[in-house]
Amino acid sequence: MFKILVINPGSTSSKIAIYDDDQEILNETVRHSSEEIGRFHDIPSQYEFRKKVIEEFLNKSGYPLSSFSAIIGRGGLLRPISGGIYSVNENMIKDLKSSKYGEHASNLGGLIAYELAKSVDIEAFIADPVVVDEMMDIARISGHPDIERKSIFHALNQKSIAMQLAEKLNKDYKDLNLIIVHMGGGISVGAHKKGRVVDVNNALDGDGPFTPERSGTLPLTGFMKLCYSGEYELTEVKKMLKGKGGLVSYLGTNDAQEVQKMIEAGDKKAETIYKAMAFKISKWIGKMSTVLNFEVDAIALTGGVAYDQIYMDKWIKERVEFIAPVYIFPGGDEERALAMSAYRALKGEQEIKSY
Numbered sequence: 001m002f003k004i005l006v007i008n009p010g011s012t013s014s015k016i017a018i019y020d021d022d023q024e025i026l027n028e029t030v031r032h033s034s035e036e037i038g039r040f041h042d043i044p045s046q047y048e049f050r051k052k053v054i055e056e057f058l059n060k061s062g063y064p065l066s067s068f069s070a071i072i073g074r075g076g077l078l079r080p081i082s083g084g085i086y087s088v089n090e091n092m093i094k095d096l097k098s099s100k101y102g103e104h105a106s107n108l109g110g111l112i113a114y115e116l117a118k119s120v121d122i123e124a125f126i127a128d129p130v131v132v133d134e135m136m137d138i139a140r141i142s143g144h145p146d147i148e149r150k151s152i153f154h155a156l157n158q159k160s161i162a163m164q165l166a167e168k169l170n171k172d173y174k175d176l177n178l179i180i181v182h183m184g185g186g187i188s189v190g191a192h193k194k195g196r197v198v199d200v201n202n203a204l205d206g207d208g209p210f211t212p213e214r215s216g217t218l219p220l221t222g223f224m225k226l227c228y229s230g231e232y233e234l235t236e237v238k239k240m241l242k243g244k245g246g247l248v249s250y251l252g253t254n255d256a257q258e259v260q261k262m263i264e265a266g267d268k269k270a271e272t273i274y275k276a277m278a279f280k281i282s283k284w285i286g287k288m289s290t291v292l293n294f295e296v297d298a299i300a301l302t303g304g305v306a307y308d309q310i311y312m313d314k315w316i317k318e319r320v321e322f323i324a325p326v327y328i329f330p331g332g333d334e335e336r337a338l339a340m341s342a343y344r345a346l347k348g349e350q351e352i353k354s355y
């Protein structure tokens with residue numbers, strides 16, 4: 001039997017799971033408020049904090065590190081690579097540590113997995129990182145040659161939910177056109193054409209709907225003026241896009257459940273902003289349906305925000321269901337997808353790629 005530790009650092013949470021072969025034994029989500037995360041000036045400086053969350057989980061679980069066959073972390077901003085499972089090696093550690101390709105919480109997934117695995121001499125992996133790139137060339141063109149659109153999104157969950165949806169529809173993923181929407185701390189809306197994500201918003205980089213903690217696409221002239229106003233440092237402007245944008249900037253929280261409570265208590269501003277997020281998500285679903293020439297077999301809504309049934313049904317589904325039937329997968333499937341990749345690799349059924 002293989003015991004697998006799964007580490008999934010998200011933008012607003014740390015999720016940790018333990019699997020025995022393909023069976024989940026434990027799964028815990030530790031949510032991080034915007035104040036808690038906001039005290040760190042960048043992602044690398046969250047390393048010790050995030051590692052401690054995992055160590056505390058392990059202590060509570062009663063399973064020593066030495067009882068695991070492998071550790072798999074969600075990773076990370078690397079150079080564009082194909083999907084699959086990768087062994088964490090020194091090249092990868094160098095790129096993750098230096099944030100060479102940018103900063104995202106999942107960079108810490110690979111780093112922490114490597115460090116913990118090294119201490120007990122077991123394998124560390126990552127799978128389907130956020131840089132998986134299947135974008136068609138025309139979608140890369142932004143409108144100015146100095147800036148190329150990039151594929152950075154919740155590849156792990158989007159792919160896994162797409163497969164689940166295909167199974168539900170009794171079809172092969174490679175025969176379907178799907179729009180998959182992941183709504184977590186960040187939001188990505190992907191056009192899956194016959195098994196490839198041919199277009200998706202860059203969920204990390206001021207592209208797409210606004211999110212619990214990100215601004216998404218902003219009117220450019222306003223943003224440019226703000227950048228040159230002399231009022232803000234680069235680090236502050238970066239945080240407006242990521243970490244302190246979206247719901248955090250309007251309502252002071254990255255927690256959609258807290259926003260629900262504000263609305264229930266009669267807060268009209270909270271209602272307007274939360275509805276505007278749904279409006280923007282729906283617009284992006286509309287955009288992606290044109291990428292698929294309006295030949296869309298199904299739409300899937302997933303990620304933490306998808307637990308909010310009313311939000312999904314009234315504010316998103318009603319707006320987009322004329323495009324295609326809408327299916328809801330609350331939360332997502334990231335820990336299972338990671339564990340299954342590691343399990344297949346340990347059994348020798350999946351090629352382990354080298355970075």
Ligand SMILES: Nc1ncnc2c1ncn2[C@@H]1O[C@H](COP(=O)(O)OP(=O)(O)OP(=O)(O)O)[C@@H](O)[C@H]1O
Pocket residue numbers: 009010011012013014154183184185186187212254255256257258303304305306307308331332
């Ligand atoms: N039951 C719920 N109802 C509404 N919103 C919820 C619920 N549970 C979680 N959320 C919201 O989902 C968001 C977090 O989603 P998720 O856990 O998928 O994100 P993450 O893993 O931290 O970030 P990312 O997926 O972008 O890496 C938060 O705003 C959280 O408040």
Ligand SMILES: CCCC(=O)O
Pocket residue numbers: 010011104130152153154155185186187188203204
């Ligand atoms: C870039 C995909 C992950 C996220 O938005 O947090």
